[in-house]
Amino acid sequence: MAQQSVVNQYAPFTTQTVMEFVKTLSIFDHPNKLIVKEIGDGNLNLVFQLVELETNRSIIVKQALPYAKVVGESWPLSLNRAKIESESLRMTARVVPNLVPHVLHTDHELACTVMEDLSDHHILRTELISNQHYPLLAQHIGYYVAQTSFATSDFALHPFVKKELVQKFTNPDLCKITEDLVFTDPFFDHPTNDFPHELRHAVETIWADEDLLTEVGLLKFQFLTHAEALLHGDLHTGSIFVTEQSTKVIDPEFAFFGPIGFDLGQFFANIILNTLSKLATTDRQAIVSDLLRAMEQTWITFAQEFTKLWDESNHEIYTNVPGILPRFLLKVWTDAIGFAGCEIIRRTIGLAHVADLDTIEDFHIQIEIKERALQLGADLIKSRTHLYSLGHFIQRIKGALRS
Template sequence: MTQPAVVNQYAPFTTQTVVEFVKTLSIFDHPNRLIANEIGDGNLNLVFQLVELETNRSIIVKQALPYAKVVGESWPLSLNRAKIESESLRITAKVVPDLVPHVLHTDHELACTVMEDLSDYNILRTELISNHHYPLLAEHIGRYLAQTLFSTSDFALHPFVKKELVQKFTNPDLCKITEDLVFTDPFFDHPTNDFPTELRPAVEAIWADETLLTEVGILKFQFLTQAEALLHGDLHTGSIFVTSQSTKVIDPEFAFFGPIGFDLGQFFANIILNALSKLATTERPALLSELLRTTERTWITFAQEFTKLWDESNQEIYTNVSGILPRFLLKIWTDAIGFAGCEIVRRTIGLAHVADLDSIEDFHTQIEIKERALQLGADLIKSRTQLYSLSHFIQRIKGALRS
């Protein structure tokens, strides 16, 4: 029997070479009966689905490219992000194994991760655009965030362990993408920005708002300096797969140690962006109600789970002081609102948009809704310390959604 070729030196996989690689892993009973299809539609990586013909069993192989696929070799990126992603998934699986894909194998030399296939799941963004509702989503994401963020914070870890992890998850290339595309470029007249001419007056109002720029600068500095916990780093609705009973968070290649409120803010923002898109539909009252409830329940679940972990698992003596937890939760909350505002603005006029808004067919309506998105994003950034309760936040969102 012909032995599979040894694949141990980095090169981008093809549908042929990825099969040869998987044959060496003893994952399948019939490795000579594999077919591979490239299915990735992201900006940074190659993604292959491999199927065993006899059993129809399938896996996913994700491989990092040494550049951003969306741009090409003129935008080089470190392959270390593949190791960061696989290690993040393994750490997360220790606390919420039901909420992340199971990792079967990693190869740091080839910058690839082999994991379970989630073909039975749907991409959350696509489902929300199609007006589908997932009642368990908020509880799942709230629990995911509380467990992953608390368990990697100074409240749960010995200081030596935490500091070693901070070094391990230093992720300069992908952090720079976030620093530029979320916190910098959309707030200035930068060539990476992308928006129609009709939106320019609203965009220029963003650029000219000194109060807004001051607050965004503060949020960016928090992102740069506050290594509170291991973040997912890119928690939008395209990074979440769902079924009626299950949720899986994927693609943590942007993982690094940053402010706890960042992941919450990104998730809130993408739910809000979808809610804004419902202003173009005839079923909006019921849809908006469900989306607002998702935002509410996510925070409530997060706060409850985080508090439980605080009471049962904290390693820091100051967590026994009664006033610390409310202050820290308030910081997470206000940070999340500010980060959500930045995400809303950048997804409207920055390099990477969301289909929720861009798929609105009537152009005039699309522009009108994007103007609202910019106004709301700026408002959340500037007023985040005044929206100190969930009800204040929800009322502000409802105000932006009124026609």
């Protein structure tokens, strides 16, 4: 449960103070025999691992910083995002307990969350870069998005409850980051953008495409105004931990109520970026096929699970009208494709890149693949309302791989 700490004033943890804090929580049997290590490498938080020497039991302590590490103290952020993250994890655990880390303790004064250690899992992005395949991943992610989005939607909740939750998960600081870094800055000549000179022509083509900018603007407005369900808000492959049998979705500090297709689109985009990176390898056919099937299976699982919940647990009277569900799923699908296109572009030329592309050793091949990524991202955004099926979507991706 959330509690007040004996420390009642916020300060960023050090390895010493985080150990003193954990000793007050009665989590370990031998709290005086702990080793602590700072392991965080993200942009917004401190992350520590604490291990009990007697039992080798370990936990993670994550603490929000009052600024973005990637920029520094000139980019202040509210510490309330730590509360949003812990509450999102707890709410998500009610419907998909096996797909999120278990929260052991939260302290809102210190903006920190204590949770289970997932050291036996691997970061999905790193695994995909290393050409590892996880056959249960797509089913788990499709199930995760279907269950969490339906459970927090107007289809499952009383209107009063839903509106209270929308207020509770209002997340202005982190939503503003998404609004700027995903939907705005990459599509204009903005100082946060980051790309090599060799990409300049392709980037300026993006900036000059008025049809593209129109569609991105519409997608941004949907992100701003369509409070359909509680989203993870940052569902990329760096926020997913995996083993052969287990998938854990972490870091929902960007959680807010938005369009259901956004989480799916972010996941699709990061799989697509990894797929494009395989163009730099010689033996890629089987790997690419696995990645394409993963996207297909993610959507199939999502649609099947969402439909099942719709049929069994829906209390909205209009859901009995036969044409409503297909139209709603089509909206989620086309939204996801458009959001995927935005994510592809911003991860290629915006402030925050992905290692999938940036670690390609041959610079000329890296530039070529990034050009394809920009072209594909723009194509998905502009053609999303015409890509009615999985087949059309996959064919567009295959086209980018061939061209």
